[in-house]
Amino acid sequence: MAIRYEHIKTCKQTGARLGKLHTPHGVIDTPIFMPVGTLATVKSMTPEELADIGSQIILSNTYHLWLRPGNDIIREAGGLHKFMNWDRPILTDSGGFQVFSLSDSREIKEEGVHFRSHLDGSKLFLSPEGAMDIQHDLGSDIMMSFDECPPIPAEYDYVKDSLERTSRWAERGLEHHIKKGHDKHQALFGIVQGGEYEDLRTQSAKDLVSMDFPGYSIGGLSVGEPKPVMYRMLEHTIPLLPENKPRYLMGIGSPDALIEGVIRGVDMFDCVLPTRIARNGTTMTSQGRVVVKNKKFERDFTPLDPNCDCYTCKNYSKAYLRHLIKANEILGLRLTTYHNLYFLLKLMEDVRSAILNDRLLDFKEAFFDSYGLNVN
Numbered sequence: 001m002a003i004r005y006e007h008i009k010t011c012k013q014t015g016a017r018l019g020k021l022h023t024p025h026g027v028i029d030t031p032i033f034m035p036v037g038t039l040a041t042v043k044s045m046t047p048e049e050l051a052d053i054g055s056q057i058i059l060s061n062t063y064h065l066w067l068r069p070g071n072d073i074i075r076e077a078g079g080l081h082k083f084m085n086w087d088r089p090i091l092t093d094s095g096g097f098q099v100f101s102l103s104d105s106r107e108i109k110e111e112g113v114h115f116r117s118h119l120d121g122s123k124l125f126l127s128p129e130g131a132m133d134i135q136h137d138l139g140s141d142i143m144m145s146f147d148e149c150p151p152i153p154a155e156y157d158y159v160k161d162s163l164e165r166t167s168r169w170a171e172r173g174l175e176h177h178i179k180k181g182h183d184k185h186q187a188l189f190g191i192v193q194g195g196e197y198e199d200l201r202t203q204s205a206k207d208l209v210s211m212d213f214p215g216y217s218i219g220g221l222s223v224g225e226p227k228p229v230m231y232r233m234l235e236h237t238i239p240l241l242p243e244n245k246p247r248y249l250m251g252i253g254s255p256d257a258l259i260e261g262v263i264r265g266v267d268m269f270d271c272v273l274p275t276r277i278a279r280n281g282t283t284m285t286s287q288g289r290v291v292v293k294n295k296k297f298e299r300d301f302t303p304l305d306p307n308c309d310c311y312t313c314k315n316y317s318k319a320y321l322r323h324l325i326k327a328n329e330i331l332g333l334r335l336t337t338y339h340n341l342y343f344l345l346k347l348m349e350d351v352r353s354a355i356l357n358d359r360l361l362d363f364k365e366a367f368f369d370s371y372g373l374n375v376n
């Protein structure tokens with residue numbers, strides 16, 4: 001087995017679980033947030049800085065790296081870990097979501113998806129088997145099945161047909177992965193679809209659990225649906241998944257959704273949100289969001305977050321960060337990115353200790369109060 005999930009404890013207050021995920025590149029404490037490094041870099045951060053702030057695993061993208069620089073170059077480099085000088089675990093998304101969100105003029109067939117490159121418009125084709133081979137070249141510890149992520153809302157019949165094809169694609173990818181012996185060192189996750197329809201979520205989960213994947217992603221969410229819809233789908237789907245395997249909710253990175261997801265039994269999360277908003281000067285702090293570009297911080301020489309002990313908050317003022325971001329100085333987005341990632345990784349560390357002490361609900365109330373989330 002390429003990975004092993006070790007259950008440590010279940011929080012008496014919520015049902016949230018504390019665990020360790022053992023992988024070929026080290027152990028991951030769960031629940032965990034995974035910074036996104038789409039093009040083999042978490043934008044503007046060095047691997048050392050990522051390790052310093054406690055990042056235990058990062059995410060990269062099959063679709064993007066296939067197009068640029070090309071999985072063959074990364075394979076010749078000895079894989080993504082060597083290429084980007086990151087010796088901890090890496091998870092790769094399969095391209096399913098990116099094909100549907102980035103490229104236009106796509107055509108979905110049983111054998112795979114025909115589409116045009118978002119870079120130069122050239123015609124491309126990606127199949128479940130192809131997505132497995134690319135992720136093998138990248139050498140990620142955790143790979144994703146090739147799937148379709150339908151929008152929400154979407155017609156019931158469309159979502160049903162789509163999830164049934166996604167289940168067939170999952171089976172093809174898994175067979176290919178095992179036939180090539182890649183399951184020894186790389187764990188392939190199934191991705192549950194089914195949109196906002198409970199019965200379709202059940203059908204998708206049952207299909208994938210019967211294929212016995214080492215871990216399961218809940219896909220098809222965080223696509224613009226209201227948060228109560230997402231939470232309802234989690235409450236319906238998570239109990240259908242095996243307790244002794246990790247659950248990964250794709251595309252979630254806001255503090256409230258992370259805590260709500262953990263309470264509903266999610267172990268792993270990823271999102272570009274913290275790093276993307278940092279680049280335009282929006283930060284997550286213990287007092288809620290701070291848009292440091294805002295004029296009101298022009299002469300504010302206090303730290304970004306008085307309760308944060310990260311490098312950015314210990315050494316720089318809001319006024320300085322505002323100046324850097326306004327001037328498009330590279331140090332500006334580095335310092336805000338560093339803080340946002342530190343903030344989320346610290347939040348997940350606090351969540352893990354709240355689970356250990358059976359007080360996750362108390363922690364949630366206190367955090368929501370200070371972040372300004374309890375005001376309706």
Ligand SMILES: Nc1nc2cc3nc(NCCc4ccc(C(=O)O)cc4)[nH]c3cc2c(=O)[nH]1
Nearest residue numbers: 094096097149219220221222250251272273276
């Ligand atoms: N293979 C696969 N991958 C996925 C990635 C996802 N990512 C999301 N949501 C991300 C939402 C998202 C997108 C952009 C920003 C930003 O720019 O800040 C923030 C959040 N939902 C997702 C669903 C899937 C899925 O079913 N299958």
Ligand SMILES: [Zn+2]
Nearest residue numbers: 308310313339
């Ligand atoms: Zn900070």
